[in-house]
Amino acid sequence: MNKDNFFEMVFEVVRQIPYGRVTSYGAIAEFLGAKRSSRMVGYAMNGAGKATPPVPAHRVVNRAGMLTGKAAFGSTDLMQELLEREGIKVKNDKIVDFKTVFWHPESLLES
């Protein structure tokens, strides 16, 4: 079954990520109130490419800013391309100035 509740809220947050910004699985999990379920966030992203509308999963990386899920895009180079496309510099499968482009989900609370 697609669009499960847990996946849904993860997709929602990821879709709210502004252009040229990235966030981490733990940040999303924490925002959802399930910081312990950080792994589930990544797991949910596994269905992101199959979800509708598709979510910018390339904007979601681990806490180190490493493109851990690049393999799930089908093309490992695709994720880096998309990130650079947004103005984000990627070096050795890791985001440059990660803390600078990092986006906090809690920013949604600020209208």
Added chain:
DNA sequence: GCAATGACTGGAG
């Protein structure tokens, strides 16, 4: 319902 899995995280070196 139990066992295995995984796009993770925090603590320590």
Added chain:
DNA sequence: CCTCCAGCCATTG
């Protein structure tokens, strides 16, 4: 910020 170890948790077989 990098590497290794152990803990958490929902989905799947």
